[in-house]
Amino acid sequence: MGDIILAGSTSGSITVAPPAVAGSGTLTLPTGTDTLVGLAATQTLTNKTLTSPTITGATITVASTANPAFSAYGNAQSITNGSWTKINYENEEFDTNSNFASSRFTPTVAGYYQVSSGLYFGFTSGANVAAVYKNGAEFKRGSMNSGGTGGTGCAVSALISCNGSSDYLEIYVYQSSGSTQSSGGSSAIQWFSGAMVRSA
Amino acid sequence: MTLYEKIKTLYPSLEEQAFMTTIRLQNDSDGKGDYIEKWEHTLPRPTDKELA
Numbered sequence: 001m002g003d004i005i006l007a008g009s010t011s012g013s014i015t016v017a018p019p020a021v022a023g024s025g026t027l028t029l030p031t032g033t034d035t036l037v038g039l040a041a042t043q044t045l046t047n048k049t050l051t052s053p054t055i056t057g058a059t060i061t062v063a064s065t066a067n068p069a070f071s072a073y074g075n076a077q078s079i080t081n082g083s084w085t086k087i088n089y090e091n092e093e094f095d096t097n098s099n100f101a102s103s104r105f106t107p108t109v110a111g112y113y114q115v116s117s118g119l120y121f122g123f124t125s126g127a128n129v130a131a132v133y134k135n136g137a138e139f140k141r142g143s144m145n146s147g148g149t150g151g152t153g154c155a156v157s158a159l160i161s162c163n164g165s166s167d168y169l170e171i172y173v174y175q176s177s178g179s180t181q182s183s184g185g186s187s188a189i190q191w192f193s194g195a196m197v198r199s200a
Numbered sequence: 201m202t203l204y205e206k207i208k209t210l211y212p213s214l215e216e217q218a219f220m221t222t223i224r225l226q227n228d229s230d231g232k233g234d235y236i237e238k239w240e241h242t243l244p245r246p247t248d249k250e251l252a
Contacts, residue, residue, distance in 0.1 A: 170228070
């Protein structure tokens, strides 16, 4: 048997043609109601698992919800001597998945997140250090720096696993200059940013 | 007087390092001010009356 021609319900027809090669094979049709995938057709595939695919010359567009990323900076803030103080970030530069609010990053996609923060102080004597807080408790602490000519600053960076629901990250800073200090307050010197680097 | 200053007045010999390890004073920037988040020092935790 050669081609099979199926007439359309209203007009036209579709031809099912075997390849022009020697040998034989079996084409198994899926059960249930579905549509076959075509090589050239523009189609949206759902519920597919690709094992060891080779993708050549493709432009891959990742949905903004897939890899949350954010960057924010704060206004000048008073930091009391000797007390770990939460840093406020009132200004967002970007927040791709709307996961940053109230100076807190709460990613809604489970995965591993690289977060970083930097802050500048003008004091010249004493020390300062920054830490990433996870769920309200210190989780990763940066290196402590001492004040000197031109002021000082602190930074912290860490790779942190977040569950995509309740986990949240904040930045706290400690300074021991001997008196209350004002933080720098600008996009360059009081910032907090992060992005997912791998899904869970 | 800040909470840190009150504690230092109460315990003048308390080293600065203690505030980075066994004692944690914290401010959540929520308008409620500084508070003792952790006290694991061998010195007794100050009472509210002592810090008033």
